[in-house]
Amino acid sequence: MNGTVYQELLSFLNQGKMLEQPGEVVVADYGSFVGKKSERLVVKKEGRVVLEVPFYNLRSLVIETSGASISTDCIVECAQRGISIGFLTADGKPCATLVSPYLTGTVITRRAQYEAYKDRRGMQLVKHFITGKLKNQVNTLRYFAKYRKAADGELYDGIQSLLARMEPLVEELAAIDGQCIEDVRGQIMSVED
Structure with missing residues (x-):
């Protein structure tokens, strides 16, 4: 794609606010049509394709104009892939949301957990869980x-010895860093033992 065409595309996308966030398409132009072509969501304006996004890159579709239309093929594809479709009124208030009946809270949670497993969030969660446990x-x-200090001095001393070994583990755990849980699994397991 040459520089001029690329700049025109970026200008159009920024002006039309179609790609506000990665994975989210916002359709705000009156007369827009949202449809499906093969494995892609297609947005047309006046018969011209203005945006194509692969469904696998899409998390949500927001239509914020009363003058847009959407094909049933597109709705079904979004439902099957767990892509929510939101409709806003002309003044930007939520009007309706279409959500797949197959994508329950458990599935959404598991999907988010899997994604977190692959990045820093998973490592941070594990560290927080273990810190709380400790x-x-x-x-x-x-x-x-x-309550054991006076009643059983030997048991009290044993507990104090355990506490002296456990308290530094929180700081040791906080110092562990990596890009994902797999990078630091061994280090974390050694702290928890």
């Missing part, structure tokens, strides 16, 4: 130790 264990041991 802090809860420390607090529980402190609670029990409080």
